[in-house]
Amino acid sequence: MNKFVDVILPLPLQGTFTYSVPENLQESVAPGCRVKVPLGKSKTYTALITSVHNTETIGYEIKPIIEVLDETPIILENQVKLWEWISKYYLCSLGEIYKAAVPQGLKGEFKPRTEQRVRLATKCNDKKVVNLLLQSLSRAPRQQRLLDTFIKVTDPFGNKKEISKHKLIETAQVNATIYKQLQEKGILETYEVEIGRLTKEYHEIVPHNSLNPAQKKAFEEINECFKQKNVTLLHGVTSAGKTEIYIHLISEALKKGQQVLYMLPEIALTKQITERLRRVFGSRIGVYHSKFSDAERVEIWKKQIGDEPYDIILGVRSSLFLPFQNLGLIIVDEEHENSYKQQDPAPRYNARNAAVVLASYYNAKTLLGTATPSIESYYNATTGKYGLVSLTTRHREMRLPKIEVIDMQEYCRKKLTVGPFSDPLVEAMSNALKEKKQIILFQNRRGYAPLLECKTCGWVPKCKHCDVSLTLHKNADKLVCHYCGYTIPAPKICPNCEENKFINMGYGTEKIEDDLQNLFPEARIKRMDLDTTRTRTAYENIIGDFQQGKTDILIGTQMVSKGLDFDNVAVVGIINADTLLNYPDFRATERAYQLMAQVAGRAGRKDGEGKVFLQTKMTEAPVIPLIVRNDYTTFYDQQLGERMLFHYPPFYRLVYIYMKHRDVRVLEEFSELMGQKMREIFDNRILGPDLPPVARVKQLYIRKIVLKVENTLSQYKINEVLLNIQQAFCQIARYRAISMYYDIDPL
Numbered sequence: 001m002n003k004f005v006d007v008i009l010p011l012p013l014q015g016t017f018t019y020s021v022p023e024n025l026q027e028s029v030a031p032g033c034r035v036k037v038p039l040g041k042s043k044t045y046t047a048l049i050t051s052v053h054n055t056e057t058i059g060y061e062i063k064p065i066i067e068v069l070d071e072t073p074i075i076l077e078n079q080v081k082l083w084e085w086i087s088k089y090y091l092c093s094l095g096e097i098y099k100a101a102v103p104q105g106l107k108g109e110f111k112p113r114t115e116q117r118v119r120l121a122t123k124c125n126d127k128k129v130v131n132l133l134l135q136s137l138s139r140a141p142r143q144q145r146l147l148d149t150f151i152k153v154t155d156p157f158g159n160k161k162e163i164s165k166h167k168l169i170e171t172a173q174v175n176a177t178i179y180k181q182l183q184e185k186g187i188l189e190t191y192e193v194e195i196g197r198l199t200k201e202y203h204e205i206v207p208h209n210s211l212n213p214a215q216k217k218a219f220e221e222i223n224e225c226f227k228q229k230n231v232t233l234l235h236g237v238t239s240a241g242k243t244e245i246y247i248h249l250i251s252e253a254l255k256k257g258q259q260v261l262y263m264l265p266e267i268a269l270t271k272q273i274t275e276r277l278r279r280v281f282g283s284r285i286g287v288y289h290s291k292f293s294d295a296e297r298v299e300i301w302k303k304q305i306g307d308e309p310y311d312i313i314l315g316v317r318s319s320l321f322l323p324f325q326n327l328g329l330i331i332v333d334e335e336h337e338n339s340y341k342q343q344d345p346a347p348r349y350n351a352r353n354a355a356v357v358l359a360s361y362y363n364a365k366t367l368l369g370t371a372t373p374s375i376e377s378y379y380n381a382t383t384g385k386y387g388l389v390s391l392t393t394r395h396r397e398m399r400l401p402k403i404e405v406i407d408m409q410e411y412c413r414k415k416l417t418v419g420p421f422s423d424p425l426v427e428a429m430s431n432a433l434k435e436k437k438q439i440i441l442f443q444n445r446r447g448y449a450p451l452l453e454c455k456t457c458g459w460v461p462k463c464k465h466c467d468v469s470l471t472l473h474k475n476a477d478k479l480v481c482h483y484c485g486y487t488i489p490a491p492k493i494c495p496n497c498e499e500n501k502f503i504n505m506g507y508g509t510e511k512i513e514d515d516l517q518n519l520f521p522e523a524r525i526k527r528m529d530l531d532t533t534r535t536r537t538a539y540e541n542i543i544g545d546f547q548q549g550k551t552d553i554l555i556g557t558q559m560v561s562k563g564l565d566f567d568n569v570a571v572v573g574i575i576n577a578d579t580l581l582n583y584p585d586f587r588a589t590e591r592a593y594q595l596m597a598q599v600a601g602r603a604g605r606k607d608g609e610g611k612v613f614l615q616t617k618m619t620e621a622p623v624i625p626l627i628v629r630n631d632y633t634t635f636y637d638q639q640l641g642e643r644m645l646f647h648y649p650p651f652y653r654l655v656y657i658y659m660k661h662r663d664v665r666v667l668e669e670f671s672e673l674m675g676q677k678m679r680e681i682f683d684n685r686i687l688g689p690d691l692p693p694v695a696r697v698k699q700l701y702i703r704k705i706v707l708k709v710e711n712t713l714s715q716y717k718i719n720e721v722l723l724n725i726q727q728a729f730c731q732i733a734r735y736r737a738i739s740m741y742y743d744i745d746p747l
């Protein structure tokens with residue numbers, strides 16, 4: 001009988017593709033295995049089998065697969081189910097999900113990793129010989145130092161430890177040439193050892209801390225909720241010790257033989273939490289995120305489908321795609337964070353919402369935790385869809401910080417400011433420094449100055465490829481586009497009027513750092529933003545230094561708001577709340593509340609309360625007193641009222657439809673046509689087409705249509721209609737080059 005397979009290709013194409021299976025490969029094909037397949041005239045791809053069957057598709061030529069790459073499936077049934085759900089709900093292709101979900105290395109050859117280690121050459125493997133050699137090397141001090149370091153570290157005639165070549169050279173502080181010289185003299189030699197990429201450090205397991213009465217109560221309530229509901233929201237104030245509760249829940253799941261997925265919104269947070277969890281769960285925990293090398297991710301992936309998978313996976317968004325054999329609990333920490341939503345490229349999914357779906361396939365429970373719930377989650381919790389547990393006391397006697405609102409309009413007028421800092425903030429900072437306490441400053445803009453302007457003619461440098469002005473990065477002496485990365489040297493003279501005077505408008509984190517260093521020359525200052533955290537260790541170092549008290553002041557973008565626990569922070573400064581409050585989006589207030597409440601929550605000390613300075617020119621904004629009073633419920637009620645009135649989530653669902661093209665006239669024509677066709681079906685639920693705030697990025701013009709639908713209508717039906725309209729018009733030659741995509745439940 002003829003055998004066929006349906007496969008997913010790693011391409012942005014809808015649906016699966018059918019291939020035939022030659023006689024000799026029929027035994028080896030199974031769903032979840034990868035196969036090499038031909039496509040078009042000359043291309044081959046690594047595709048993934050979703051099903052094996054005997055039904056021949058009629059109508060087009062079916063090609064045979066070339067090779068089967070796996071002996072056993074690399075993904076499990078529930079993973080394919082999740083992909084199918086994401087594809088249907090978020091309107092993206094299975095191929096796009098396949099590309100995003102599976103690490104590159106799994107799509108090709110995988111080589112075991114080896115390490116070069118060092119030992120004494122046989123003829124020198126004698127204590128006396130080594131001592132003589134050390135003396136004889138007195139004229140080559142660096143060679144001597146290298147040999148000496150080797151003996152001290154590895155103790156070859158005693159306890160015998162191994163050392164890698166790399167580590168030895170680093171420890172002895174010499175270069176590779178010195179090592180080569182000792183090798184050529186026949187003193188040291190190199191040998192190769194195969195090593196795994198996963199940490200095999202020894203962890204001392206300590207019993208987990210017992211819960212304080214408030215935590216214990218919350219823990220019991222969560223378990224009670226889980227008897228009725230599959231999802232529970234834990235709303236706990238900042239520094240309430242939510243992690244401790246998570247640890248107890250994880251430990252219960254492990255006792256039942258279940259696996260746990262613990263999701264965090266930001267890689268920066270993983271180190272702190274990993275250390276904490278490793279102390280309790282030792283090597284049962286694996287960490288997974290995109291700053292790991294692909295090879296490391298492949299190893300974790302393989303471990304999870306093997307006989308001894310990790311019981312706990314700690315990771316960011318992408319860890320949702322890992323294969324789980326027996327998932328019992330998903331924890332989504334800081335559930336309100338935007339970074340759970342993937343923006344670009346597709347799949348544009350929300351990992352928090354997809355986690356709830358994934359858990360349901362395993363009959364597992366999901367716990368969402370945060371101090372500032374998203375409106376959607378709190379709505380689900382108060383209307384009974386989710387369970388709700390509140391935790392209102394901070395741990396270790398920490399009090400909630402006092403928040404002082406500073407009217408910057410008044411302070412500027414009275415000239416009671418130093419640069420971007422008001423007098424009260426300056427005074428508080430200087431006191432904190434004297435008392436050896438720490439400070440966190442928050443400014444949601446990176447770079448030096450967001451806007452550079454010619455003082456004479458008003459010329460503003462703009463990006464060549466996008467509709468935005470360029471940001472000055474002073475340290476690099478460059479102007480950078482934050483949308484496409486386009487970079488030019490900072491101008492010395494204005495190309496418009498040839499004058500040489502420029503004004504820097506606004507404050508980026510870099511400029512705050514400069515001004516602060518002038519104000520407090522002795523202070524040890526570190527900055528945490530996209531520019532200073534490009535490598536995996538950079539984050540960890542900045543946070544580690546601050547935690548160990550090696551840094552006095554930490555300046556950062558929203559990165560400093562994300563659930564980091566420090567216990568010596570006396571002062572938190574929100575430099576300029578206005579940019580948050582002015583943002584043109586219906587979620588601006590929600591985001592402003594979350595960000596400011598979270599940043600404020602970083603203030604606190606073991607022995608007392610911290611102080612927060614909220615600088616703004618918009619003191620009348622209704623959200624400000626709510627932040628000051630830490631009054632989430634009033635904030636929520638107000639927001640919910642507005643959302644209902646103006647037809648926004650959670651009452652309505654949003655779909656943003658983006659269209660991009662190089663030729664603005666073709667794009668306008670197309671987007672008008674789309675708007676018209678969609679209005680015929682969706683009526684006044686369609687808004688636009690409009691220009692988004694940045695209407696041109698990377699040389700492509702952008703138009704956007706907004707669809708607002710009652711949440712009682714089926715998203716899948718709506719998606720079908722949208723796809724039909726798109727397919728009908730994209731066939732037209734004139735519009736074929738237009739790129740069109742959907743953002744479902746956009747953030």
Ligand SMILES: [Zn+2]
Nearest residue numbers: 454457494497
């Ligand atoms: Zn000028």
Ligand SMILES: [Zn+2]
Nearest residue numbers: 463466481484
């Ligand atoms: Zn640009």
